Amino acid sequence: MANNNNHNSKKTHRNFLFKAIKATAKAIIFYVIYLFLWSFLAPVSEFVPGLQQMIEAFVMVYIVLMIVGDLASGTIFQYFFNVAKALFVIGYLIISLGGGIFGMTFENINLMVDLRFFLAVATLLGLLGLAKSVLQAVNYMSEKAEYGRV
């Protein structure tokens, strides 16, 4: 019996370690992609103060939610974190882009960028992600209930 418990504990530890490695690998890949994409935006950031901080904060929070979600995979909490991630994407985009009209002043020049189209599409995709997470949660619960009955 003690041997069986020990074996289960080992399995749980191994599982968690696997999840942690998977989450870390995903986070590293995500961050590398961000660094690659940032190299394209870097010239623009010279003219837009705070752009790098804004995007970096977004990437950091997103990675944290991604890691936590991955660590909680196999539980209902994974879907909570996925929903949180989707809501965070929508909220952050709306707040940081100021409703889609992005304005700044550089010396005597006022620059206005209308990102409403981009924001609308991104929000729709965020909502799609949210719907997916909700469906996953529903699916998880229904499967759990089914297996429980069997």
Place this chain on the structure above:
Amino acid sequence: MRIPIRMIGIATTFFWIFLIAFFITAVYSVKDVAFNFGEPQMSTNTNGEMTFSLPVTISNRGFYNIGAFTIVTQVFDTEGLSIVQGSTVVPLIRKDEDVTVMHNMTINAGDLLERDENYLFNDSELMIYAAVGMHIAEVIPVEASTNFTMPWGAPLYDFALGDPAYMPYNATHFRVTVPISFENHAFFDLIGSMQIRMYNSTRARIGRGETSLNAYANSPYSGFIDFYVSMVGVTPSGEFRVSFSTSLFDYGALVIPYG
């Protein structure tokens, strides 16, 4: 249910990748769009219109077409009232294409003087609003605008008539010589004529004369006008009424007392 969820996931991921890639390449390609502003040109025509022309060359070396490229300029007077507005639109600039447009703004000198005759005699500052807008990749509208001031040089700055000098012409008339001086601070040459009417202290007209004006831009002018007056009507004081007729504007009468 797993398959539809997976399909939603794949579709979402695909659209996210597409959206981010499109956005980043669109923003990145802005650095390959070059604007070249040529030497501004000023010209005048016989209808009294001054035309300001600015050649602009747009070189689109980005990944996408540029839509609705617009240049808007608006001139305001010192009180903030709009004097003139100019707008130039290029509907589409394809990628790897160079386009040169001439942005024109036409000011009618007569309209300008109707607002305020001080533009003739006093230097001033005009406020200019300039905006350049375009649709990056034809879907992301971007606009840069600025305000600045531009000096307005008065064409008849410091206009003055000197004391009239009377020389007997015959038994009944004097020949009157009146010195004229001003500085043409304007960007255009002042070519036309000046009429002068002389009134005595009882406001009776005693003589009139006309002279041609040819004052080059940004240069002082001094000359004189000769005309004949009746000896009977001359009084020590009175007034001159001066009118100008040039290719750009007609103005008068400017009342200048003498004596």
